[in-house]
Structures are given as structure tokens and as C-alpha cells.
Amino acid sequence: MTFYVVDVTGFVDNNNTIIAKELALMPIAYDGNPETWFIKPPYEWEQLDEKTKTYNEFIMYRDGMEWDSGVIEYECIKTMLDQRLKDAKTIFVRHFKVGEWLASYGFHNLCDVSQDSNYYDYNIPICKASACFKHAGSTIMSCATRNVKEILFNVMLRCQ
Ligand SMILES: [Zn+2]
Numbered sequence: 001m002t003f004y005v006v007d008v009t010g011f012v013d014n015n016n017t018i019i020a021k022e023l024a025l026m027p028i029a030y031d032g033n034p035e036t037w038f039i040k041p042p043y044e045w046e047q048l049d050e051k052t053k054t055y056n057e058f059i060m061y062r063d064g065m066e067w068d069s070g071v072i073e074y075e076c077i078k079t080m081l082d083q084r085l086k087d088a089k090t091i092f093v094r095h096f097k098v099g100e101w102l103a104s105y106g107f108h109n110l111c112d113v114s115q116d117s118n119y120y121d122y123n124i125p126i127c128k129a130s131a132c133f134k135h136a137g138s139t140i141m142s143c144a145t146r147n148v149k150e151i152l153f154n155v156m157l158r159c160q
Contacts, residue, residue: 005026005155009144023080038134062141088107089109091110096114
């Protein structure tokens with residue numbers, strides 16, 4: 001029985017659903033770093049409609065991430081999640097869209113910590129310091145690796 005923290009950041013498709021770019025997860029433990037994967041796009045940029053392209057261009061600027069970056073094939077996400085999370089008792093996430101994304105892969109034992117009124121501010125210093133190094137030239141970014149550490153930090157504070 002294990003508790004996990006998962007976060008995913010990336011782009012959106014034409015239905016405003018997450019297209020994963022950076023996926024990070026870790027079991028809840030007292031030390032260690034998340035496992036992080038960078039995922040190739042599921043299809044060509046040209047398949048996005050104009051409104052979605054505009055929004056994704058904003059995300060590229062904000063997060064310093066390119067649409068065409070990544071090393072893992074998109075089709076491998078399901079297998080990776082199944083392998084890591086098969087024994088997960090509860091999966092902690094920080095945003096309902098991440099919960100929806102995990103549910104689309106068959107994971108429903110989720111706890112959205114952002115629903116907790118005691119949830120700590122996004123910009124707590126320990127989390128700002130621990131973003132991964134994939135975000136080119138970006139200062140106000142969404143980093144899944146950092147988010148996982150932030151969620152873990154909050155869960156552990158809450159459990160004290
Ligand atoms: Zn990152």
C-alpha cells in the first residue's frame with residue numbers, strides 16, 4: 001500500500017484537455033526526488049485549431065517548453081503509469097485537470113490537495129528552488145517536478 005504524488009504539465013488539445021509534456025511522480029517518502037519524464041507530442045502541431053495554438057504558444061513562453069521536445073513516446077504513458085501506480089492506495093494531485101487526466105488512464109483513487117483550505121501558497125521558497133532544468137529562459141513556469149515536491153511538502157505538513 002503506497003501513497004503517490006503525481007503531476008503533469010504541458011499543453012492542451014482542441015478540447016482543452018491536457019497534453020502531457022512533463023510527467024513527474026514519486027511515492028510519499030521522507031527523501032528522494034521525483035521520477036520525471038519528458039514526452040513527445042502525440043501528433044503534429046498543425047492538428048491544433050488556431051485558438052488552441054495561441055494558448056499553447058502562451059504556455060511555451062511561460063514554461064520554456066517546446067511542442068516538439070521530449071524523449072518518451074506518447075503511447076507509453078499508460079504503461080508507465082500502470083507500472084508505477086498499480087499498488088497506489090491514494091494518488092495526491094494538485095489540480096482537478098490533473099485528476100481528470102489520471103482518471104482518463106483509469107486512476108480514480110485521487111486526492112486533490114488544492115481543495116484543502118490549508119494548502120500552502122504556490123510560491124513557497126522550497127518549491128521555487130527545485131524546478132527542473134528543462135525550462136529555457138522562463139521565470140514564471142509550471143514545472144511538474146517542482147509541483148510534485150510542493151505537493152509532497154504540503155501532504156507531509158498536513159500529516160504532522
Ligand atoms: Zn520541469
